[in-house]
Amino acid sequence: MIAKPERVEAALWRNALGNVAAVRGRIFSHYARFARGIARDRFLARRSDNHEIGDVEQLAYEGLLQAIDRFEPLRTIPFRAFARPRILGSISNGLGKYSEAIANAGYRRRTERERLKSLIPASSGEADSALQQLSRLTATLAIGLILEEWRQGEVEQVGTNEPNAYDTLAWKQTELLLRGAIDDLPATEAFIVRQHYLNGVSFRQIAAALDLSTGRVSQLHGRALGRLHGRLEKAG
Amino acid sequence: MKENDMSKLCSDQDLAALVEDIRGDDSGDLDKIDRELRLFPEDPRLHFLRGSTLAGKQRAIEAHQALQKAVELAPDYTLARYQLGFFELTSGEADRALSTWGPLLQLPIGNYLRRFVEGLTHLIRDEFGPAIEQFEAGMALNGDNPPMNHDIGLLLAECRKALGGGAPQNGDDGESATSFLLGQLSPGTTHH
Numbered sequence: 419m420i421a422k423p424e425r426v427e428a429a430l431w432r433n434a435l436g437n438v439a440a441v442r443g444r445i446f447s448h449y450a451r452f453a454r455g456i457a458r459d460r461f462l463a464r465r466s467d468n469h470e471i472g473d474v475e476q477l478a479y480e481g482l483l484q485a486i487d488r489f490e491p492l493r494t495i496p497f498r499a500f501a502r503p504r505i506l507g508s509i510s511n512g513l514g515k516y517s518e519a520i521a522n523a524g525y526r527r528r529t530e531r532e533r534l535k536s537l538i539p540a541s542s543g544e545a546d547s548a549l550q551q552l553s554r555l556t557a558t559l560a561i562g563l564i565l566e567e568w569r570q571g572e573v574e575q576v577g578t579n580e581p582n583a584y585d586t587l588a589w590k591q592t593e594l595l596l597r598g599a600i601d602d603l604p605a606t607e608a609f610i611v612r613q614h615y616l617n618g619v620s621f622r623q624i625a626a627a628l629d630l631s632t633g634r635v636s637q638l639h640g641r642a643l644g645r646l647h648g649r650l651e652k653a654g
Numbered sequence: 655m656k657e658n659d660m661s662k663l664c665s666d667q668d669l670a671a672l673v674e675d676i677r678g679d680d681s682g683d684l685d686k687i688d689r690e691l692r693l694f695p696e697d698p699r700l701h702f703l704r705g706s707t708l709a710g711k712q713r714a715i716e717a718h719q720a721l722q723k724a725v726e727l728a729p730d731y732t733l734a735r736y737q738l739g740f741f742e743l744t745s746g747e748a749d750r751a752l753s754t755w756g757p758l759l760q761l762p763i764g765n766y767l768r769r770f771v772e773g774l775t776h777l778i779r780d781e782f783g784p785a786i787e788q789f790e791a792g793m794a795l796n797g798d799n800p801p802m803n804h805d806i807g808l809l810l811a812e813c814r815k816a817l818g819g820g821a822p823q824n825g826d827d828g829e830s831a832t833s834f835l836l837g838q839l840s841p842g843t844t845h846h
Binding site for chain 1: 712713714715716718719741742743744745746747774777809812816
């Protein structure tokens, strides 16, 4: 009722004055949707180039991170106006550099590899049998798929009245439970889950936003999914 | 303000003249305020005036800094403290606003600023009924700042709407309190 978007945005930058690293993650979250919108426009405009949307989004996020670090809040230019050409530039330069080989190992494949790597240590309980470990790993990967589905739903927005598997009561309850469980995660883990699955941000870029190593982000991701799995298990 | 601090303050007449000057012609308003601030860098009223002027120009980061400076210089400057908290609230910083307003809750119950703060505190928690009560009481008590009543009136209308109690009054736009700061600033308002 009271908050004014332009002031909320200004407050974000006010808190960044002198120490952008401390609030880079929050700022990144605030503008991730904006960067993704630019990526989608570019993707649609260059569809014939055979790139993956995920790759274009990663380049947009890279441009966003650069813009966050270079922006001078006290200059009167709005951040979006400042960032847009940088994001577009990052996309154009990045796509221009992609070789066929890199395109073949596109965002999706890299992401899946990263996730798996991050989950394996988290899933290896000491007393578990190999089968139990595999079962837990599968369940944890499935949580990732559910989370990713929310994002896909946002991307596609296909208008069909036909009920599907995702409309079942059980599925909706799982979703609800997961959303609540994410809210209860420690702040950094919740940030990683939201950015990675809901915004499609790679571990490397999340690491840059949070000033952490990629390995640490991978570790926290594994821990977060382990916690989510635990919550779902408890809920039965 | 203590007696020995008086030399650090712009005179009431000069401040009144500056406010009038800015009100009549806002070109170069910040330059005019900054000129006075170079002479009286510790006058909280000048920082408050600067903050409200910057807020009107949508320079929110600097506006907050100036309002904060006014409160740092004069912690008992209740109007500045109220407006700083309101600015923070409109910036999505409810916790910070509550902390800024804290001392205003020590004011007598008959003080309209206290009532407004209590109303806003209820509003933050979506407690519309008690918010309405406090706003109404504050407006009845406020004889000093009619523009502030206008602002609170807008919030009151929103609260009533939220409670399903009818259309907002006046069909006004949601102009913020800070846009009226100039109108509220009068010499000697630091309430020391």
